[in-house]
Amino acid sequence: MTKRFAQPFIAALALTLSLGASSVSATLAPAPVHSQTLLDVVTALQQGHYNQVTFDDRLSSAVLDQYLSILDPERSYFYADDITEFEAFRSQLDDDILAGKSNAAFVIFNRYQERRSERIDYILTQLQHAEWDFTRDESLPTSRSEAPWPDGTAEMNDIWRKRLKSAVLSLKLADKTTDEARDILLKRYKNQKQRIEQAKNDDVFESFVNALTHEFDPHTQYFSPQGSENFEINMSLSLEGIGAVLQAENDQTKVVRLVPAGPADKSGQIKPADIIIGVGQGEDGEIEDVVGMRLDDVVGKIRGPKGTIVRLEIIPADAVDRQKRKIIKIERNKVKLEEQAARKRVLELTRDGKPYRLGVIEVPTFYIDFAALQSGDPNYKSTTRDVEKLINELRAEDIDGLVMDLRNNGGGSLREANELIGLFIQRGPTVQIRDATGRVDILGDFNPKVAWDGPLAVIVNRLSASASEIFAGAIQDYSRGIIVGNRTFGKGTVQTLQPIDHGQVKLTHAKFYRISGDSTQHRGVEPDISFPSLYSTEDIGESALDKALPWDQVRPVRHGRFPSLSPFMQQLIERHQKRTEQDPDFVFMRKQVAHLAEQKDASTLTLNETKLRAEQAKNEAWMLQAENERRAGLGLPPISQLSEADDNLPTDEQGRPINPEAEAILAESGEILLDLINLSISHTASNLPRRNSALPAE
Known part of the structure; x- marks a missing residue:
């Protein structure tokens, strides 16, 4: 699947150059303010961006390709002849940009508007008059992002005929009649026709400039x-x-x-x-x-x-x-800070007839109430303060170990990530930050106070990003606890907003590095023990973003380490695998992951109604069977349709539905932590940090 830079909306650009007899008069053109704005953006990129990119013909070519991809990602509006004409700009755009000119972009956009209008007119005509034969054996490619640009009107019409047929068939499978589908699509394309006329010069300029900024990295x-x-x-x-x-x-x-x-x-x-x-x-x-x-x-x-x-x-x-x-x-509602706060629970497990109590602290985000802090409020809320309070409450409940749940935590305050690490180590470096000049700053914990020195596990998933990755990476580098779950998002860059006279620029100006020297960028943090994940690395994560900055390394920082977990790691993995081979939830998750992978491998979509309905019925039957096999393994009654499973989910204290797979992952994380506790006890007390243990110097 090809990844592209996502824009808030699609617009485009222009040029005073004639592109031949087929060109139409430009309806949109650069405004006077755009010239200085483009120069301001160039200055910001050259002086403030982490990635030093040379303005040359290579960049010019890349900007053209990116701009065409923003406008026509499925190659279903422009003709091959249009693209040939646009080749005149391939080595020109860098010079134009440095001169504050965006004319070429507007020429391309106006041609795009012309082609869009032609396609919508074609679709509207088809919707009013066409009849569709859904018994024919024909198919539609699932993606045309790498396909050749259409050669002429006949080829273009056939692409759109199939796209329209697929849209009608999709609505029919959603229980719409052909006439109802026709009405829905007529309204859709009439609205699109109106929106063609709503494009503004600023929209076009913004899209063109973002074709440029994307060549620096996808977050700029x-x-x-x-x-x-x-x-x-x-x-x-x-x-x-x-x-x-x-x-x-x-x-x-x-x-x-x-x-x-x-x-x-x-x-x-x-x-x-x-x-x-x-x-x-x-x-x-x-x-x-x-x-x-x-x-x-x-x-x-x-x-x-x-x-x-x-x-x-x-x-x-x-x-x-x-x-x-x-x-x-x-x-609809407003998000309240207190609802984003860390929260705790106790997970009760039994091992060899002995009961264990594991504390679980879920950290949804790394937050701090800066306004309260700056006003001198001694009770300001922050992740670290809240987690420390929860740890103290859990210690009073006599827990045997602690699980930090960072699943779906997209990050937040770097200060809080640094201080949260400090709750688990006595002192030491936590993260490195390198700027565009190559200077590396090291943040660390200098407070010897430790809130929890007992057994620790950290759960992460593909949506754990930024500050979450800093925390998990440091815990792993110190061998302070075991990391379980999925490879994290891989966002190891830092952005800042820079105002300019006409808008603002969001710039990537630094990168994060672990104390081991490894970047969290692109690769994320690899857990010690991995679980099945429905989030594909091709669709979610930094590695799914085009032009993401690469993984690299800086010099490691000298730091202490807790007794290594490596003597136990193979046993921990083997016990986990043996336990989950028969676990109904994990069996179900692995089946679902494999089945989704098969579905994504399909390169075409059938336009034969009988075949498509058969595929749909087969998929539904597969999912129902897999769900009922899971339920049988859990001792639950079978269901007759999938909606029954969603309708009967239990809820937590806040009324949120409890996802059974998420609970299974938490329970297995607890089991792994128990394995670690018991293996440690059976070997030597020095192999695992226990209460009142000290961090040895390297």
Whole structure:
């Protein structure tokens, strides 16, 4: 699957150069302010970005390719002849950019607008007059991102004929009649026709500049004044919204991450990588199709007053059947800091007839109330202060070990990550930060106070990022505890917002490194023991982002280490594997991962209704059988349809549905920690840090 840079909305660019007889008069052109703005962005990139990129013909060529990919990622608007004409810009864009010129971008965009209009007119004509034969054996490629550009009108029409047929068939499988599907698609494409005329010069300029910034890294971005104003609200929906970070991907709206303790997160119904295809207002408002809609328009429909209901039609990321739709209901609300706070529970396990109590602390994000801190409030909230309090409460409950749960923690305050590590070690370095000049700063814990010196496990997954990776990496480098779960996200870069006269630039200006010298960038933190994951590294994580900065190393920092876990590691892995070979939840997860991988390998989608319905029925039957096998292993009654499993999930103290796979991962993490405790006891007390142990100097 080809990865692309996601933009808040698709717009484009222009040029005063004639591209031949087929060219149309430009309807959009650079504004006078754009010239100085482009120069300001170039200055910011050259002086402040971590990645030093030379403005030369190589960069010019890459910007052209990236810009064409932003506009036409599936190669279904531009013709091969258009691309040939655009070759005149391939070695010109770097010179234009350094001169503050964006004319070429607008020429390309105006041609794109012309081609979009042609395609929509074709589709609207087909929708009004065409009849579809769903008995024919033909198929549609699942992706055209690497396909040749269409040679002429006949080839282009055939691509769009099949795309339209697939859209109608997909709606039929979602229980719509052909006439209902026709009406939905007519409305969709008429709306797109109207939006063609709504593109603004700033939209076009912003997209072109972001084709440039993307060549530095995927987290560097230019925001126009309007984009700057809407950045936080549009991207997080945190102000009376659902608490989800969204991005545009082709014609669809994709969930990137959930705001911890936000309405979407607490609902348990939506996950990162899910696709939103429809939005409805209230309990019974009509679901409005949002495929092909600008991201800011989709966000506007999802956002709304606190206490109101929004209904979303989604394609779940883990659906074994990509034709399957699901409608969920979320009550809009504001995210409160206290709801994002760390929380504890006690996990009770039995081993060889002996009961054990393991403390579990879930850390949704690394937070700190800076306003309260700066005002001198001695009771300001922060991750470290809250976790220390919870550890003390758990110690009073006589726990045998501690599990730190950092699953889905996207990061936050670097200060808090550093101080949280300090709760588990006496003193020492925690993370290294290298800037664009090559200077390396070392942060560390200089407070000898330790909140917990007993057995420790840390759970991470693919959505554990940034500050979470710093914490997990340091615990691993010190051999302070065992890391379990999945490879983390791999975001090891630091961004800052730099205002300019016309908008602002988000710049990557530094990279994180572990005290071992390894970067957390791109590779993330590899757990000591890995669990099955439904999040593919091809779809989620830094390695899934085009032009992500590479993994590299700096010099390691001298630091102490706890007694190594390596003498036990092979036994820990073998015990884990033996235990989970028969565990119904882990068997189910492994089957699901393998089945999803098979589905993603498919390169074409059939347009034969009988075959597609058979595939859908086969997938549903497979999932139902796998779920019932899991339930049988757990001693639960079978279900007759998959929705029964979702409808009967237990909830936690905050009313959030409890995911059985997530609970199974937590339970197995506890079992691994018990293995570590018992192996340590059976060997020698010095092999594992115990209460009142000291960190030996290297």
